[in-house]
Amino acid sequence: MGLIYLSRRVCLLRRKIFPRIIFGLLFIYIYCEYLIYYVSQVQCVWPKLEKKHAKDVEPVYALVIADIHMLGSRNGHWLDKWRREWQMHRAFQTAMTLHRPELVFVLGDLFDEGKWCSQNEFNEYVERFHNLFATPEGTTMYTVVGNHDIGFHYMITPHLAKRFEDKLNAPPVSLVSVRGNHFVLINSMAMEGDGCTLCSRAVAEINRISDVLKCSSGSALCKGKAKVPKYSRPILMQHYPLYRESDSICTEPDAAPLPLRNNLFEERWDCLSKESTEYLIESLLPRVVFGAHTHHSCLVRHSFVPRPDHKIEFIEYTVPSFSWRNRLDPKYYLLTVTPGEVRVAKCELPQESTIQVTAVILLLILAAYVRWCWRRKSFRHMSDKKV
Structure with missing residues (x-):
């Protein structure tokens, strides 16, 4: 029985x-x-414009991510590589589905081992990147090179720089204009100021863009004839932050933790040099600057006075890393942009601990x-x- x-x-x-x-x-x-x-x-939405600008023009909607650090064959376990890439893929595709941005900017360090890998490995890297971060029809992606993609300035070779530029369509400097909004994309490692071939090419392009913008604004300093259809101060997109002594001025909850926040920055390694920063600001007169590289968040309100009668004010955002390998709470930014206004929203991804705790609770309930x-x-x- x-x-x-x-x-x-x-x-x-x-x-x-x-x-x-x-x-x-x-x-x-x-x-x-x-x-x-x-x-x-779904809790993160496009930032709204002020009412006085809301009906004047059609805004540009852009999404900004940084420091993906896709693993190669040298660093990290294959399971960690698969897990992190799966997380970033799901998070990015969810963002594309929910937000449908017109533009996507990736601010460097796409590849963790881009500066070391062979050509075959690099080709595989690029293919994986396009698979993981595929954008829907109607969305255009722009990539900015980072130090992990081609190396710090001292180790960059023409081959490393050219293969990233060719495969990712990312020249040292480029101008992207959409409905009167102008984005200047800059290779931070080309701002060394030592007259190298890469640096000379970048400086020549910055000077050309600077003159185009001056002519478009009606400045008496205009030297050429080229113009953009509608002038507005540009938005800079680059991998390095502008020059600052440290992250001690950063007060956001997701800023670098103490005591790391008080560590002094090394120019050309942790941020742009002071000279290159002044050159970019005076040449381009940006209204907003976006950088990355530190993996942490920072917001700086700049008031740059090159002459007693001239003051350049703008906001700089340092974009946190999009990878769970670099921080427990990855982030990305949503931008609503018009020629007269830039509104920014910071979007949080779920912490890995949250996912794990949720799984445990659901298993217990089951x-x-x-x-x-x-x-x-x-x-x-x-x-x-x-x-």
């Missing part, structure tokens, strides 16, 4: 409870690997539910048996 009773309980488990266990585990997997990214990001179902079915079976 005992064996018969046990056999009936096993059959009961297979017929009634086992499918519910499978369904519960499937739901937990889908929620923690897919839906949780929607739950976290276990409690299965136990309740087992006892309930067993009680009914015993009641029927007595009758």
Whole structure:
């Protein structure tokens, strides 16, 4: 009788409870690997313009990410590589689905080992990047080179610089203009100021863009004839932050932690040099600057006075890393841009600990539910048996 009773309980488990266990585990997997990214990001929306600008022009909607650091064959375990890339892929594709930006800017360090890898490895890198960060129709992506992509200035070779430029369509300096909004994309490592071929090419292009913008604004300093259809002060996109002594001026909750925040920056290594910063500001007169490189957030309000009668004011944002390898709480920015206004929203991705805790809680709920179902079915079976 005992064996018969046990056999009936096993059959009961297979017929009634086992499918519910499978369904519960499937739901937990889908929620923690897919839906949780929607739950976290649906709370982040495009920043709204001030009412006086809202109906004047059609804004440009842009998404900014930085410091992806896709692993290569040298660093990291294959499981860590797969896991991090899967997380970034799901988070990015969720952002594309929810926000549908017109522009996407990636501010450098796409590849963790770009400065070391062979040509075949680099080609595989680029293919993986395009697969992981595919953009929908109607969205254009622009990439800015970082030091991990081609190396710091001292180790850059013409081959390293050219292959990134060719494969990612990322020249040392470029101007992107959309409906009167102008974005200047800059290779930070080309701002060394030592007259190298890469630096000379970048400076020549910056001077050309500077003259185009001056002519477009009606400045008396205009030397050429080229203009953009509608002038507005440009937005700079680069990998390095502008010159600053340290992150001690950064007060955001996701700024560099103490005591790291007080570490002094080394010019041309942690940020642009003071000379290159002054050159960019005086040449381009930016209204907003976006950088990255530190993996932490920072907001700086600059008031640059090159002459007593001339003051250049603008805001600089340092974009945190988009990778869970670099920080526990990756972020990205949403920009609503018009010629007269730039509004910024910072979007948070779920922390890995949040995903893990959520999975544990759901598993416990599932276990409690299965136990309740087992006892309930067993009680009914015993009641029927007595009758």
